[in-house]
Amino acid sequence: ADNEFLTKQNEIVKLLNKVHELNFYQDQVTISKDYDPLAHLDSYKNVRVVKELVKELKNGRLLHRGEIFNLFNAEHRREMILLFETLFFANDWDTFHKTACWARDRINEGQFIYALSVATLHRPDTRGIRLPPAYETYPHLFVTSQVIHEAYAAKMRQEPAVIHMNFTGTVRNPEQRIAYFGEDVGINSHHSVFHMDWPFWWNEEKYGVTKDRKGELFWYMHHQLITRFNAERLSNDLNEVEALHWEKPIVEGFYPQTTYRKGGEFPARPDNFQFQDLKDIRIADLEAYEERIREAISSGIAISALNNEIISLNSTDGINILGAIIEASSNSVNPNYYGSLHNLAHIMLGRVVDPLGKFGMPPGVMEHFETATRDPAFFRLHKHIDNLIKEHKDSLLPYTHEELDVDGVEVKNVEVDDLETYFEEFDIDMLNALDDAAGLPDVDIKARVQRLNHKPFGVKIIADSAAEKTVTVRLFLAPKYDWFGREVQLDVQRWKFIELDKFAVKLHAGENAIVRKSSESSVTIPDPLSTRALRKLVDDAIAGSASLEVDKDYRHCGVPDRLLLPKGKENGMKYTLFVMLSDFEEDKVNDLPHDYAYGGSVSYCGTINHKYPDKKPMGFPLDRKITNVDDFKVTNMYFRDVEIKFNPIH
Ligand code: CUO
Incomplete structure (x- = not known):
């Protein structure tokens, strides 16, 4: 990355850090104090909005700092959109940055974080900028009260601490058993960034x-x-x-x-x-x-x-x-x-x-x-x-044989590595959880959570092709049996398939071995860098001792890669793995061969700047009724059983 990008990256992370504290970064405070958007109206494309925002702020009509921002509240949202549009329509980075510094100390924190994040994700001049993890920017929305209380206590004692976070509820609540999924900070970040x-x-x-x-x-x-x-x-x-x-x-x-x-x-x-x-x-x-x-x-x-x-x-x-x-x-x-x-x-x-x-x-x-x-x-x-x-x-017609079949392509076999899941510990940096009101310096406080993960695995698809041909590989997984232990019929099961991956690959004439790693999945993203790690990386990159690669399609949306597989059971649980190869010439939308490379998590998150990279309906070919299984099954598909084992003593 060049220095201009690194500076932008650094400024955005600073803007989103310690938002609840006034006057935090001196350089930004200086900008904020001297800046008046009304004195720079020709730097914005949308002057009326800027004027309105400033007027409402002056009249004390905007949601005050410290209050709870609720996106579903029409008034809160209207105000947030004023700020978003002011940021989004700033003519250049300099105006955008100054406006953000100005807003940070004046506008409600929740509105500010949300508007700045959405603007950063969408402005052409901030493409590729990485946002700090949502669970660090706004930890109260991700960790339990107990963690916050203990974090305060640790800070008062001025002692570094690692606080174990429990899932909510007790063993008497059966729902507790899957709290690890609904309360996973990565799932919550995925969902919030998706929106x-x-x-x-x-x-x-x-x-x-x-x-x-x-x-x-x-x-x-x-x-x-x-x-x-x-x-x-x-x-x-x-x-x-x-x-x-x-x-x-x-x-x-x-x-x-x-x-x-x-x-x-x-x-x-x-x-x-x-x-x-x-x-x-x-x-x-x-x-x-x-x-x-x-x-x-x-x-x-x-x-x-x-x-x-x-x-x-x-x-x-x-x-x-x-x-x-x-x-x-x-x-x-x-x-x-x-x-x-x-x-x-x-x-x-x-x-x-x-x-x-x-x-x-x-x-x-x-x-x-x-x-x-x-x-x-x-x-x-x-x-x-x-x-x-x-x-x-x-209500739609089932797919016809012609719509499913790819001439001359046959999947002969699919091999899968052992699928094993386990729980691991992960520490969330609580750097934004506590106010500095007491005037005490920060100490290192972490919240330790349990999260599901799996061993990396690979899938190998053996496919014959009559001629050279590019295909879209679609990989899905669904439980083979229902809760009663009955095998699920395909027309019911189709609605339960988890999309694991989707990618394009060129087949040559004859036998092909398509090898794909779990880490390459088109539905997941790796752990984001923490705020501290991100700042250090940027500092090192500016000093020349590290490098930060700019990925213009970097995505914050995506299921955490460690949740690619469901947990399974200690003694193994059976799933159906479904593979389909479809004709990429019919599927492609954007510029080959990058269709599935726009940010690594396109299947669930689409792309921000390009069209959704697959012309087929989402969930194809499992989204429509399967009235005749024999008609449905074509040679370019493959079904097989796989087993997922949960390892409790990892
Ligand atoms: Cu209802 Cu995502 O929570 O849309």
């Missing part, structure tokens, strides 16, 4: 950045979270997650044991709690929206807000339109008519124990993308949405 890469409030026209197949990806990424959650449940003798219903009790309660920096504990919900009407959202509203969505699905037609125009959902774009309607994303074809089923449900669940705000409780875990997956209700809600989408997918 920064694909914000539901994104304005494509205004921002000039198209979000290719956003509605479809909203479905697919969450669908994959559910298939993964279910595979973990079966690994722990729990039945698969059931869908939430508005009129039925929310069976599992949840006690987050997590606290806001200011504003108290996250609200807890007892078992079997019912949905409640809120002041501004009623259960009947959700039901009405859902009724209309179901009608659109069963008729295969959505009604657009533009002159009530009729839009067919039976095209390949149908899923994308439907996903946007359900989320709802700002590009929903008719937000007034179809509402915002999913977003409203997040709010309903987040406020369920204080529906009228009588007790002034802070937002629930469901109201932050950083914390949502901790709550079992998150998976129940998304299962409900997944069922809606399945109704749509099931």
Whole structure:
């Protein structure tokens, strides 16, 4: 990286570090003090927004520092978007940087972190910049209250500490068995960054950045979270997650044991709690929206807000339109008519124990993308949405032989290394967890968590090809048996497949051995560098003693690589591995051969600056009904059993 990039990298990490403390980095403070956006209006593309932001700030109308920022709150979001647009439309790095320094000491911390992160992910001049891990920037959203309390105690004593973080709940709560998944800080970061890469409030026209197949990806990424959650449940003798219903009790309660920096504990919900009407959202509203969505699905037609125009959902774009309607994303074809089923449900669940705000409780875990997956209700809600989408997918014709078959290509065999999982310890740096109000210097405090990992493994696919041909290799995995021990039929199992990998490879005529490593997967990312490691690397790179490679497509979204495989069982658990080779000439979208190289986690996260690199529907070929298994199975596919063993004494 050149010095210009290193400087930018360094500044962004500094801006996102110690955000809760005023006047932290002297150089940035100096900029902040002297800077006035109104004196530089010609440095912004969007002058009106800048003026409005400054005016509202002066009038004390913006969310104050220290208060809880809730993206689902329309007013909080409106203000955040003012800041985002001010940052995003700054004409050059210098203006962007100065604006960020200015905002850091003036705007609410949550709004600042979110707006700056989304702007950094999307500005052309900050492409490739690495954000510090979300769990370090905003640790309160990732660790439990007990850790925060002990961290304070350690700081008061001025002693370095490693604090063991337990999962929430007790052995009496069966859901506790898979808390390692829902509470994994990597899964939570993946989910929160996904929603920064694909914000539901994104304005494509205004921002000039198209979000290719956003509605479809909203479905697919969450669908994959559910298939993964279910595979973990079966690994722990729990039945698969059931869908939430508005009129039925929310069976599992949840006690987050997590606290806001200011504003108290996250609200807890007892078992079997019912949905409640809120002041501004009623259960009947959700039901009405859902009724209309179901009608659109069963008729295969959505009604657009533009002159009530009729839009067919039976095209390949149908899923994308439907996903946007359900989320709802700002590009929903008719937000007034179809509402915002999913977003409203997040709010309903987040406020369920204080529906009228009588007790002034802070937002629930469901109201932050950083914390949502901790709550079992998150998976129940998304299962409900997944069922809606399945109704749509099931209404489409099954793939024909021609659509599945690739002439002259045959998969002869698939070999897989031993699949072994285990738990390991991981330390989270708590450098941002504590206020320096007491004037005490920082000490080194870590939170130690348990997390799932697996041994690296490889897959070797032996395939014959009649001629030279580039193919897309699609790898999936699903539990072979259900909770009752029955073998799952393919047409049911297809909806449970976890996508493990997808990549393009050139076959030569004759026999080919395609070898692929688990570390290369298109759904995962490695651990991000910690804030400290990142700063050190940048310092060393500036001094010339280390080098930092710039990856313009660097991704923060992606399932942690250590969670590629579900846990399995001590004595082994059987899964079906499914491999398909499809014709890359038909699949390709961007410039060959880089289609699957845009950031390493394209399958679940798409790309930020290019089109989704696969023309096939997401989840292909398992997304549609399989009415005749013999028709479905073509020579360019391969099914085999594999076993995953969990090693408890790693
Ligand atoms: Cu990701 Cu509901 O969209 O949490």
